[in-house]
Amino acid sequence: MLAAPIGRLAPSPTGRLHLGHARSFLLAWWHARSRGGRILLRIEDLDRERVKPGAIDGVLRDLAWLGIDWDGAPLLQSADTSALGQAVDRLLAAGDAYPCVCTRAEVAAVSAPHAGDDETPYPGTCRGKWRSCAEAGRATGRTPAVRLRVEPGAIELVDGLAGPRAFDVSATVGDFTIRRRDGAFAYQLAVTVDDARTGVDEIVRGADLLPSAARQKLVQHRLGLPHPRWWHVGLVVDADGQRLAKRRGDLSLASLRESGIDPRAVVSWAARASRQPCEDRVAPGDVLPGFQIERAGCEPVVLDHEALDRLLAARA
Numbered sequence: 001m002l003a004a005p006i007g008r009l010a011p012s013p014t015g016r017l018h019l020g021h022a023r024s025f026l027l028a029w030w031h032a033r034s035r036g037g038r039i040l041l042r043i044e045d046l047d048r049e050r051v052k053p054g055a056i057d058g059v060l061r062d063l064a065w066l067g068i069d070w071d072g073a074p075l076l077q078s079a080d081t082s083a084l085g086q087a088v089d090r091l092l093a094a095g096d097a098y099p100c101v102c103t104r105a106e107v108a109a110v111s112a113p114h115a116g117d118d119e120t121p122y123p124g125t126c127r128g129k130w131r132s133c134a135e136a137g138r139a140t141g142r143t144p145a146v147r148l149r150v151e152p153g154a155i156e157l158v159d160g161l162a163g164p165r166a167f168d169v170s171a172t173v174g175d176f177t178i179r180r181r182d183g184a185f186a187y188q189l190a191v192t193v194d195d196a197r198t199g200v201d202e203i204v205r206g207a208d209l210l211p212s213a214a215r216q217k218l219v220q221h222r223l224g225l226p227h228p229r230w231w232h233v234g235l236v237v238d239a240d241g242q243r244l245a246k247r248r249g250d251l252s253l254a255s256l257r258e259s260g261i262d263p264r265a266v267v268s269w270a271a272r273a274s275r276q277p278c279e280d281r282v283a284p285g286d287v288l289p290g291f292q293i294e295r296a297g298c299e300p301v302v303l304d305h306e307a308l309d310r311l312l313a314a315r316a
């Protein structure tokens with residue numbers, strides 16, 4: 001018999017969760033639980049500058065309000081970064097990564113922004129310059145970041161919703177940061193190593209992270225880690241096509257909760273917006289029979305005025 005899948009929820013405590021998060025988290029939960037799987041909760045709090053006071057409590061309260069549970073204690077990513085440090089050291093020792101002393105401004109000054117991509121590919125200024133971080137530090141008086149070497153060519157992956165996709169990471173992003181100059185481990189490294197060390201083999205998350213999956217696949221390959229399976233679900237946009245994440249806090253789960261909205265109406269909206277038939281007001285568990293993630297698709301989901309009005313009228 002195949003081992004039960006292990007999925008995860010990986011919120012960043014950088015602000016309030018909104019309806020788009022609710023839908024992605026419910027889809028991750030339904031996908032794991034409908035197949036007898038486990039689901040972990042990892043709070044991604046490594047980016048100290050972006051972590052907001054009270055946001056971790058807010059995430060826990062929002063998940064409880066929706067009726068989403070998880071297995072084991074919540075994992076705080078910052079609580080144990082030893083595996084991340086070891087991974088960076090291994091990549092440096094193997095020549096797969098190198099120290100980089102460039103500031104953001106220096107990188108921006110020499111690289112041309114790519115059409116349709118708000119990232120600027122790193123031009124490789126520090127590639128091959130120093131044998132170690134200590135040497136780079138001595139030579140420049142700066143604390144170096146660490147970048148992963150990216151060779152030219154497409155990285156191919158198969159997404160459970162988007163199908164086969166290819167990303168040319170070297171042309172769009174270039175050698176990317178795995179440890180920042182301030183010592184913080186970068187998202188692409190941290191998410192990969194922490195998913196692997198906790199046995200996560202299925203990842204359901206927002207479609208904005210699909211290009212990141214290619215970078216993560218590269219990190220997995222270099223570290224000899226297994227590749228998880230990915231399902232990138234469509235983002236929720238408002239009637240003007242704006243991502244909810246870009247809107248003010250008015251559609252945050254906290255504000256819906258505070259104004260007395262029935263969370264079961266939110267669950268029902270998320271299920272129907274993912275083409276899973278259900279009643280008007282349901283608990284997450286009610287959607288499990290017959291749940292199929294393939295129906296959710298990877299296209300953006302529009303929260304139109306009608307759906308929003310219905311939700312805002314659903315008092316508990």
Ligand code: GLU
Pocket residue numbers: 010011012044191205209
């Ligand atoms: N922590 C990331 C976020 O909230 C998600 C990471 C992931 O699912 O891989 O955007």
